[in-house]
Amino acid sequence: MQLENIGFNAWFQERLDSGKSRELQPARVIAINKNSYQVSDGSGPVTAELTGRLMFNADSPLELPAVGDWVYVQIADDRSLAVIHDIFPRKTLLKRKTVGKRVEWQLIAANIDSAMIIQALDADFNLRRLERYLVMVNESNITPVILLSKSDLLHTTEIEAKKTEIRSLMPDIGIIAFSNIDASQVDSVRRVLIPGCTYCLLGSSGVGKTTLINRLVDGELYETRAVREKDGKGRHTTSRRQLISLDNGALIIDTPGMRELGNIAVDSGLEKTFGEIAELTEQCRFNDCSHINEEGCAVLAAVENGTLERERYLSYLKLRRESEYYEASYREKREKDRKFGKYCKSVMKDKKKERG
Numbered sequence: 001m002q003l004e005n006i007g008f009n010a011w012f013q014e015r016l017d018s019g020k021s022r023e024l025q026p027a028r029v030i031a032i033n034k035n036s037y038q039v040s041d042g043s044g045p046v047t048a049e050l051t052g053r054l055m056f057n058a059d060s061p062l063e064l065p066a067v068g069d070w071v072y073v074q075i076a077d078d079r080s081l082a083v084i085h086d087i088f089p090r091k092t093l094l095k096r097k098t099v100g101k102r103v104e105w106q107l108i109a110a111n112i113d114s115a116m117i118i119q120a121l122d123a124d125f126n127l128r129r130l131e132r133y134l135v136m137v138n139e140s141n142i143t144p145v146i147l148l149s150k151s152d153l154l155h156t157t158e159i160e161a162k163k164t165e166i167r168s169l170m171p172d173i174g175i176i177a178f179s180n181i182d183a184s185q186v187d188s189v190r191r192v193l194i195p196g197c198t199y200c201l202l203g204s205s206g207v208g209k210t211t212l213i214n215r216l217v218d219g220e221l222y223e224t225r226a227v228r229e230k231d232g233k234g235r236h237t238t239s240r241r242q243l244i245s246l247d248n249g250a251l252i253i254d255t256p257g258m259r260e261l262g263n264i265a266v267d268s269g270l271e272k273t274f275g276e277i278a279e280l281t282e283q284c285r286f287n288d289c290s291h292i293n294e295e296g297c298a299v300l301a302a303v304e305n306g307t308l309e310r311e312r313y314l315s316y317l318k319l320r321r322e323s324e325y326y327e328a329s330y331r332e333k334r335e336k337d338r339k340f341g342k343y344c345k346s347v348m349k350d351k352k353k354e355r356g
């Protein structure tokens with residue numbers, strides 16, 4: 001079956017709804033444009049739209065398709081259009097909370113096996129930001145890999161120092177330093193890509209995500225642009241998420257650089273990312289220790305005696321505070337939505353009564 005070439009496997013096969021698949025066929029969302037989707041059934045892209053039911057019944061963006069999603073579609077015989085009727089259960093979902101007053105989820109990609117977090121080794125390199133990305137990826141139960149791009153701009157000794165710095169904080173994560181300018185170094189990235197697995201590239205604008213994909217497909221298929229000279233910041237060249245099939249059978253999703261990672265933290269992601277702190281907390285005197293000013297706090301003791309870097313401790317507190325804040329406002333919003341839903345239903349009932 002062609003579907004295997006774009007990532008379909010036993011996990012999804014098991015979840016195939018035979019009722020739905022009688023009239024509809026599975027396809028994968030490979031790109032999202034402003035007003036339409038692109039899906040593939042393994043034999044090329046087709047422009048797709050959502051059924052009204054799917055569009056209007058969605059209470060939250062979580063119920064709409066993301067890139068990488070498996071969906072049930074109906075494809076016109078001439079392949080000019082497909083209609084998306086339903087979404088398969090997701091194996092994983094990479095999402096973040098959107099920045100701003102309204103607390104909502106923004107979907108980054110679905111059914112990702114591994115997220116490649118890219119930081120350029122030049123001015124972009126920032127451990128605290130790396131931690132943020134890791135919290136988001138860990139929260140989704142997706143395996144992270146760290147890619148350090150633009151290695152051509154630094155001496156080997158400087159690169160090694162940065163790798164050591166990352167390793168001391170995140171010992172279990174694979175790190176690959178590479179340059180898009182050097183084919184043999186691009187090969188070191190290619191080597192970790194497993195056929196049938198889906199990868200997602202994450203990182204600031206201008207770090208070389210699209211350039212890497214162009215190297216991997218061996219062509220200038222996708223647009224890239226030079227970073228502004230003045231502040232070293234990218235310009236958001238990639239504006240849509242899309243899934244690309246590589247020759248070796250791996251699938252990779254390019255994403256627009258994230259301007260701001262916003263508030264991403266949720267508990268399990270925090271614990272995995274700050275594993276050494278989670279371990280220390282077990283030795284705190286009080287079970288509900290907040291690790292801010294308590295007597296007998298093992299975390300504070302570690303900061304005092306230098307085994308826990310103060311910067312990392314502060315980063316942990318900051319992410320935790322954000323997490324708590326957004327959890328609270330998210331709950332509040334859900335509650336309002338629920339009440340509003342009830343209100344609508346009661347109005348409908350009254351109307352029915354009046355009529356009946």
Ligand SMILES: Nc1nc2c(ncn2[C@@H]2O[C@H](COP(=O)(O)OP(=O)(O)OP(=O)(O)O)[C@@H](O)[C@H]2O)c(=O)[nH]1
Pocket residue numbers: 149150151152153178179180181203204205206207208209210211212223224225226227234235236237238239255256257258
């Ligand atoms: N020196 C050097 N420059 C690179 C490397 N990789 C990419 N670049 C340059 O960095 C600039 C930005 O690359 P893109 O691939 O467009 O960056 P991006 O991460 O896709 O950016 P967005 O699409 O905006 O998120 C381009 O001018 C690339 O030529 C590298 O390994 N070394």
Ligand SMILES: [Mg+2]
Pocket residue numbers: 209210211223224237238254255256257
């Ligand atoms: Mg790009």
Ligand SMILES: [Zn+2]
Pocket residue numbers: 281284285289290291292294296297298299300
């Ligand atoms: Zn404590």
